């Protein structure tokens with residue numbers, strides 16, 4: 001990443017270093033050359049800022065559209081995923097530029113783009129280059145997890161019975177749209193290194209992105225385990241997001257799906273697992289022991305009816321836990337501050353029994369996610385640390401305080417939203433200023449994106465016509481005897 005050489009000083013009324021140090025008051029944070037130069041006693045006062053590390057979104061997909069845009073609000077995950085096919089294929093640069101800009105505006109300086117939806121208008125490395133260029137143009141750090149998938153294209157388990165439920169027209173459409181033969185496992189895995197050679201560096205890293213155990217054959221997962229061990233490249237995948245995935249995994253991996261992943265080299269420090277709602281306690285222990293990261297997606301889990309992750313157990317048992325938005329922020333606005341609040345409120349405590357400490361929360365929202373994305377453990381806000389900082393408007397946040405000494409994290413958790421962002425710095429570059437993404441005109445790009453999506457919407461009319469039947473058949477499949485045993 002090209003560091004911004006500009007020297008500047010941020011007057012911090014409060015500093016939340018993010019990695020366990022005490023909250024500090026009235027400091028001047030000098031940055032330059034992409035790093036924090038000094039943190040000294042300052043003249044901040046009440047008009048300054050609340051400074052914390054830039055937030056990390058450790059599970060997302062650089063998605064083009066929000067779910068209500070294609071009418072898929074309130075659809076369970078297994079039926080919701082096919083709805084993504086309703087979104088027309090468009091220019092990947094425009095799509096990613098808007099996605100990353102919204103991510104930055106939401107307070108995030110580092111994002112995981114698990115690229116599960118390929119536009120496919122060009123060859124894949126060309127598309128990956130467009131996505132990487134968009135991340136660099138916006139100025140956020142990005143891990144591009146190359147999606148690998150070669151199993152269960154429509155449902156977990158064989159799909160013949162489901163197809164037989166459909167009318168001939170819907171069956172033809174679903175077969176054509178969803179059941180194309182995938183590239184071989186070896187070709188898909190080899191593509192990861194091809195893409196890495198093209199786009200890695202300058203704030204962008206590349207990871208293996210197996211879709212999940214129910215979407216990858218054993219040979220594919222083994223190839224990825226071997227390749228990651230050989231190259232040191234990180235791996236990001238979904239794991240046990242729904243009760244149906246748990247059911248499938250138990251039938252197909254009777255030795256225990258996490259134990260299986262461990263045997264093939266996919267439970268270690270290089271791994272991050274998204275969701276993990278249906279992990280068992282011994283599996284949580286194994287993940288903690290191996291140092292893998294669990295990425296919790298609170299809003300997404302609620303919206304697509306997947307469930308509530310056992311975050312208290314993750315933390316109690318010593319897992320590294322990070323935050324993800326999964327393209328499904330609670331108000332469809334990509335606000336990572338609200339996501340942080342929602343996750344904390346849902347998991348923090350039962351009465352006086354505290355389950356998520358403030359320290360756990362800061363690590364969840366910042367350093368643990370950055371580790372999953374970059375593979376590096378950052379040192380908080382101190383001289384020499386990367387100047388990846390989120391600067392909130394403390395004057396606005398504290399405007400209604402009666403008690404002057406309310407801890408700033410309390411105020412942040414109570415009310416901070418992306419509207420309170422004064423600046424987001426990444427490697428010293430001011431990516432967001434006064435709530436606006438710098439260097440681009442986001443409202444104009446959003447209008448352009450919407451026009452493009454509407455103009456191209458007719459290209460997915462066939463899926464739209466088949467969707468009611470497909471949704472009903474999917475419901476029947478997962479409500480059926482296989483999953484109710």
Ligand SMILES: [Zn+2]
Nearest residue numbers: 059238274326
């Ligand atoms: Zn996801």
